[in-house]
Amino acid sequence: MSGIHEECGVFGVVCGRRQNVADTVFYGLYALQHRGQESCGIAVNDDGYLRCYKQAGLVGEVLSPPVRAALGEGNMAVGHVRYGTTGGSDVRNAQPIMVNHKNGRMALVHNGNIANARQLRAELEEKGAIFHTASDTEIIAYLITRERLKSDCIEEAVRRAVRRLQGAYSLIVMSPTKLIAVRDPHAFRPLCCGKTEDGYIVASESCALDAVGAAFVRDIRAGEMLVFDRKGPRSLTLGGKCRPTPCIFEYIYFARPDSVLDGISVHEARKRAGAILAKAYPVQADVVVGVPDSGIDAALGYAQASHIPYGVGLVKNKYIGRTFIEPASSLRENAVRIKLNAVKSAVAGKRVVLIDDSIVRGTTIGRIVRLLKEAGAKQVHLRVTAPPFLFPCHYGTDIDSKENLIACKYSAEEIAKIAGADSLGYFPLGKLNRLAPFPRGVRACRACFDGKYPTRVFEGGKRDKFEQKLGMFSGGQGGNTAKEEQ
Ligand code: SF4
Structure with missing residues (x-):
């Protein structure tokens, strides 16, 4: 999300x-x-x-x-x-x-x-x-x-x-x-x-x-x-x-959970991500909530591993398509409310573990945390199934500028504060191979997290502002673009 x-x-x-x-x-x-x-x-x-x-x-x-x-x-x-x-x-x-x-x-x-x-x-x-x-x-x-x-x-x-x-x-x-x-x-x-x-x-x-x-x-x-x-x-x-x-982010976010990619079930990979987060960042809480859609499977994994009950604390409006027009900036807060709503009975008075797949600019997650707190959540502990984005992607996403990546500017503690969360735990970089266990000889691309690009990186390979306006080289990936943040 x-x-x-x-x-x-x-x-x-x-x-x-x-x-x-x-x-x-x-x-x-x-x-x-x-x-x-x-x-x-x-x-x-x-x-x-x-x-x-x-x-x-x-x-x-x-x-x-x-x-x-x-x-x-x-x-x-x-x-x-x-x-x-x-x-x-x-x-x-x-x-x-x-x-x-x-x-x-x-x-x-x-x-x-x-x-x-x-x-x-x-x-x-x-x-x-x-x-x-x-x-x-x-x-x-x-x-x-x-x-x-x-x-x-x-x-x-x-x-x-x-x-x-x-x-x-x-x-x-x-x-x-x-x-x-x-x-x-x-x-x-x-x-x-x-x-x-x-x-x-x-x-x-x-x-x-x-x-x-x-x-x-x-x-x-x-x-x-x-x-x-x-x-x-x-x-x-x-x-x-x-x-x-292969791109590790397919398992974390892009692919559908009922798909099996290169022999690895996306649903199981996300559940493993949740379980690994539960071990890496345990917390006393009452309910585990996933941000729909890709946070749901990981929330199940976190709940099973931590023995904290899973709850449907957020509901997504399924009928918002690409034609949804973002409101003017003064009303942007509403954009999140139209797309997502909190289930008050599931979160009111509770300490919530909130599972999301990634944080790019950090604006949307702040609004989701606020939604939960306004619905009565006592605490919101944010757990993210991707490590911090620190580098641009040259293979199809528009994670294209460090200026847009909040993790390049702030520590996890600072981002938690900015988002209004009570704590924040990112997926540990060193455990990505457990999330998607490829056979020997295959090492997933994780360059947006560690900067180790599997191919030569071309100088000037990223689009300048003029090219972005024209949509140049947004190409065949159909722009696996940075997930929109309102
Ligand atoms: S750099 Fe691009 S291809 Fe590689 S893991 Fe990140 S999103 Fe996937």
Whole structure:
């Protein structure tokens, strides 16, 4: 609730016979809506003819039955939900990105952020490229198209193109005859594969496979390219070095709790986070309350480990979408009250342990603490399932400026005071590997907490104010932006 927005979601389907694939993508995107609520779109492949519809808005509003009917039947389709960073909400940045080239057509969807997008764009523009959007995904599309004109097949073009990319990319590329899923050599963003009765699904999260009745097959590996065509699925490698460093923040905040990413249940990871916090920061209290949604699972874990009862102390208004207009600053306090309300009977007269997933600027959490205290809570002890944010993220979130990170300026005690909480405990950095226990050889990215970036960091890689206004490079991740703080 207090810091980072969701990122993008990608979905692809390939099946043996012509059918209503737009409906399948629609239900898959519905399950991925939490990863992006700004725009969405579907491209259908009907025996080599690609039709696309994309628009700003939620999946249920944009991809209505008449829109899906107009997309028609096909044997492959891809879809995308996007959350753009500030200024990046221009519908031109919506995906799928469609490309016409002399060897055919292509549709592309992307989740991630290309760290060297600015450098690549400058280089390509100098050579005459013209870009129509502010999205880094268009750069990927351009690179693939350029390579396609020199390669025998699309998979070779994709392989050559992505070698130029640094950063995070979970991609699905649809050509007239193939569906290609690619996960970058660091596997920053999730991507998994499932099986239906007569075909395959590729999706950002396993919850989308469940939504369309597909059986989970496996996660796509770091540096792997899965090609689906008439010959069936084939696994190829992108070549080069692979060092998986999946984003730890997917488990803390981004992903849905019913998803399993790289073999680790998000719900269980959050419960473990709560249990670890209970041991690290014990406190005498009467009730454990989670900030909906991502604080709920961790609150259960804290309650079980501490033997303090779990309570529903906060209720979220589920019907506030991206169209909710923030009130003027004098009324911003109300924005939190409209989104969240305290359950007085659960917190009045009680010492509350409040579990939230992260603190970015610290403004929202202060308002939530105030909500609880006004509802009669005697004490509020804040426990946060992420360590303090101290460094910008170059792989898709807009944790992009130390000036906006409260932990860069104040100690935990000072932040507790500012928020009006009686104590504050952050998740211990050294215990992140217990939250999401990856197999040997895999070490999650945690660079926004410890500053150890898994890739080269490009100077000037962050957007300046002008670029932010234009939404440039807010790209394919759909801006896994810093969770909004009112
Ligand atoms: S820097 Fe943080 S948010 Fe960005 S990929 Fe790494 S862990 Fe995830």
